[in-house]
Structure formats: structure tokens, C-alpha cells
Amino acid sequence: MKLLISRTLTDDVMRRARAEFDLLERDTSTSLGRAETIEALHKADILLPTLGDALGAEAFTGDGLRCKLLANFGVGYNHIDVEAARAHGIAVTNTPGAVTDATADIAMTLLLMTARRAGEGERLVRAGKWSGWHPVQMLGQHVTGKRLGIVGMGRIGQAIARRAHFGFGMQVAYTSRSPKDMPFPAEALPLPDLLARCDFVALAVPASPETHHLIGARELAQMQPHAVLVNIARGDVVDESALIHALQSHRIAGAGLDVYEFEPDVPPALRALQNVTLLPHLGTATEEVRSAMGHMALDNAIAFRDGHPLPNPV
Numbered sequence: 001m002k003l004l005i006s007r008t009l010t011d012d013v014m015r016r017a018r019a020e021f022d023l024l025e026r027d028t029s030t031s032l033g034r035a036e037t038i039e040a041l042h043k044a045d046i047l048l049p050t051l052g053d054a055l056g057a058e059a060f061t062g063d064g065l066r067c068k069l070l071a072n073f074g075v076g077y078n079h080i081d082v083e084a085a086r087a088h089g090i091a092v093t094n095t096p097g098a099v100t101d102a103t104a105d106i107a108m109t110l111l112l113m114t115a116r117r118a119g120e121g122e123r124l125v126r127a128g129k130w131s132g133w134h135p136v137q138m139l140g141q142h143v144t145g146k147r148l149g150i151v152g153m154g155r156i157g158q159a160i161a162r163r164a165h166f167g168f169g170m171q172v173a174y175t176s177r178s179p180k181d182m183p184f185p186a187e188a189l190p191l192p193d194l195l196a197r198c199d200f201v202a203l204a205v206p207a208s209p210e211t212h213h214l215i216g217a218r219e220l221a222q223m224q225p226h227a228v229l230v231n232i233a234r235g236d237v238v239d240e241s242a243l244i245h246a247l248q249s250h251r252i253a254g255a256g257l258d259v260y261e262f263e264p265d266v267p268p269a270l271r272a273l274q275n276v277t278l279l280p281h282l283g284t285a286t287e288e289v290r291s292a293m294g295h296m297a298l299d300n301a302i303a304f305r306d307g308h309p310l311p312n313p314v
Contacts, residue, residue, distance in 0.1 A: 110256025
């Protein structure tokens with residue numbers, strides 16, 4: 001079978017892919033555009049896409065689509081119109097589990113960096129503007145013992161909660177579609193109550209029509225003035241314009257972002273703010289995790305090739 005990998009993966013994953021399939025390689029880090037996606041769906045039996053690849057309904061056009069599986073590299077698949085794919089007899093899989101701990105680590109990184117003004121402090125030192133220690137220099141917020149609200153209590157949300165509770169003694173609240181049985185106290189709250197009562201709010205929901213702009217001007221106004229928002233979910237979960245206004249007006253104290261509404265475009269107004277920590281979508285960016293994701297995607301591709309049940313269908 002012919003397998004097309006939309007962007008080069010780790011060396012270990014690429015070696016395995018070449019050994020298992022007639023591999024069609026793209027030597028680039030850029031995403032598949034619409035025309036290239038349509039071409040790929042016509043010439044490959046299996047496409048291994050990832051974030052940003054153009055797999056909306058318009059990609060599944062024309063007769064003679066050869067592709068029968070989209071083995072997505074990543075747990076999120078909002079770049080794929082799953083129903084359109086299924087209508088054309090194309091199955092879709094993803095890579096849950098492999099991303100959980102690394103993404104939760106980045107959430108805590110953003111929370112700590114923003115609360116303690118670490119990014120702002122590093123910029124000060126690099127600019128040669130630090131004049132030395134003094135008692136009220138760059139006072140940030142204490143994290144230990146504070147209240148963390150988690151929006152979305154799936155694998156990643158629960159991993160963030162464990163780190164916050166056991167590592168920092170934080171009180172945990174959450175909003176989720178169903179109650180969760182956690183090994184420590186965690187209070188289920190409606191979203192408005194969670195926003196109003198928490199010192200830090202971390203977003204860990206999947207991207208969907210229901211979560212688009214889940215956090216907008218109204219929700220940001222419900223947060224406390226000293227609160228910090230952390231987003232490691234998907235960029236369009238937050239109304240970016242409303243967030244910029246809330247940060248500029250100090251309606252909330254800060255934000256830590258690893259994802260953006262129109263990624264990779266980050267508005268100049270957001271980049272200009274000191275009270276926001278900006279990371280370039282580093283959530284799963286470790287060698288071990290990216291290899292694990294790649295191998296999980298290949299496991300789905302190999303199961304499909306061999307006529308076995310798909311390990312991770314969506």
C-alpha cells in the first residue's frame with residue numbers, strides 16, 4: 001500500500017514507515033494545501049496528516065479517491081471533516097494517550113511562567129535592562145495552594161489536575177460533560193461559577209463547533225481581575241480579540257498560550273503585551289512524545305493494511 005506522510009516525522013518513525021509501506025514523502029514542514037490534499041487523496045491508500053492540513057469537506061471532491069484511511073498524527077482532528085471523509089468511505093484515526101503528559105507539562109509551564117512573570121523577566125535580562133534585585137522587583141502571583149479551574153476533564157485535564165494538586169497543593173475545580181472520580185478532592189462547577197471562583201483557569205477541551213469561542217468577552221468578564229487564563233487546547237476555543245482586550249485593559253491579570261485562533265498568525269497586539277506568555281505550540285514537542293505519536297499513527301495504518309480493527313478510530 002502507498003502511504004503519504006504530510007510532514008516529516010522523527011527519524012525512528014520514518015524508518016519504520018519506509019520498511020512497512022511504499023512511502024510517499026514530502027520533504028517540507030509546511031501543511032498540505034487544498035490542491036495538494038486532493039492529489040494525495042487520489043494517489044495514496046493511506047494519508048498520515050496532521051494539524052493544519054486542509055481536509056475540510058471540499059478536499060473530498062471528485063471521483064476515484066484512492067485513500068481509505070486518514071491516520072491522523074495528533075489527538076486533535078478539527079482540521080478533518082470526519083463526516084465528509086466517512087461519506088467517501090474513508091476511516092479516520094488519531095493518537096490519544098501519547099500526548100497527555102507532555103501537554104499537561106506545558107500547561108503547568110505556562111501557568112507558572114505567567115504567574116511568576118518569567119517571560120517578562122527573561123526579556124528584561126536579555127535586553128540588558130535588569131538593574132539588580134530589590135524587594136518589590138517584578139512581583140508576581142503565588143501558585144501553591146491557589147485554586148485552579150480546569151475546563152474539560154478528559155485525559156489531559158486530569159493530568160493537569162494531578163500535577164496541580166500533588167505538586168503545588170492547589171485546590172481543583174472543573175467543568176466537564178460528566179462527573180469524574182478523582183483520587184483527591186475536585187469540585188465540579190458550571191462554567192460561570194468556575195470562572196468567577198478560580199485564580200487560574202486552564203482550557204483542555206477538544207475543538208468542536210460546541211467549543212468554538214467557548215471563552216469570549218462575557219466569560220472573560222466573569223473571571224477575577226487577578227486571574228490567569230491558560231490555553232493548551234485549540235486556539236479557536238478562545239475569542240482572541242476579546243482576550244486581547246481583556247489583557248490590554250487588565251480585566252484579567254494574564255494569559256499563557258500555546259495555541260492561537262489563526263495559527264501560526266499571532267496578532268501584533270497580542271505579541272506586544274507583557275502580561276501574556278506565548279509559546280509556539282510546544283505541547284507535545286519532545287522526541288519521545290512525537291515518536292510515540294508517529295508510531296501510534298503507523299499502528300493504525302498497519303492495522304488497516306492488514307485488515308485488523310483500527311486501534312484508535314474517531
